[in-house]
Amino acid sequence: MTKKTYIIAEAGVNHNGKLDLALKLCDAAKESAVDAIKFQTWKTELIISKNTEMAEYQKKNLQIEESQYDMLKKLELSYNDFKVIKKYCDDIGIQFLSTADEPESLDFLCDLGMPFIKLGSGDINNVPFLRYTASKGLPIILSTGMSNMKDVSFAYDILKEAGVSDISILHCTTNYPCPMNEVNLKAMLTIKEALKCKIGYSDHTLGVEVPVAAVALGAEIIEKHFTLDKKMEGPDHSASLEPEELKDMVLKIRNIEQALGNGVKEPNESEKNISKVVLKVILAKTNIKKGEKLTEKNLIIKRAEQGLSAVYWDLIVGTEAKHDYKIDEPIRI
Known part of the structure; x- marks a missing residue:
């Protein structure tokens, strides 16, 4: 049975703070045949101080001068x-997900x-939030951008010690585009080798x-940013897939x-039929008399379509013919 990768279409903040756009993203994700669509849920005042600068990629993508606080507030x-989004996802038949960035939003999402x-x-370094999440x-x-193996192991151990048994770790590079x-x-x-996890x-x-x-x-989970239009204004649109590209990614992953396959090296049914006329057999190169x-x-x-497999060559050469053979006639034991 084919192992199915769990594919998450990361809408993130590509709704630009607009509910109607968020719902359109849900439709596009559903049509792309992903397993889930994911957003980000936060209260801006709870996750960032007001004078924090935007990241370099955000400055480059937005081409405006404002604080990261102001940018996030507009996207909240x-x-x-x-x-509304959760109910809409339920109605159209796609799994709703969202990343919480602080405890209040986590409580809300869990209740949802x-x-x-x-x-x-x-x-990944937020010890109290890791424990609260657990x-x-x-x-x-858990995504692991901006971290080394020591950081990942530390966060993993915090979650394990807090009682979480089912932990999946996503490798990630936090740069848009990477x-x-x-x-x-x-x-x-x-x-995977270090933590023996999914x-x-x-x-x-x-x-x-x-x-x-x-x-x-061997990835069992794939998360990929997507948007309705890469040219839209916003920090992540340019590094996201458009709907047709998302469909293409899903198709390629399923292929x-x-x-x-299952890792067992053996011929499949179609090869078994083909092998009957492709794999070599031992034939008489000349006319051969019994004895x-x-x-x-005198062999070739x-x-x-018929004949003794060439794998038996060493066993046949040097023995006496038990039958008369004409040229190209299969050798028999």
């Missing part, structure tokens, strides 16, 4: 908005009904090849899942 959706909690990279008793998916030479996809395997990849590269490659390497010694001079290996 209300709890009531998220209630979440199958698991997704923690962003920005909270207290909810839900499985946790250049290929900063992906370091093999780090995902390092995490792994995945949260992608910020342009295009779809890296998340597809991550699945080929790779099938291609990975004549079979040698490399060719493709034929």
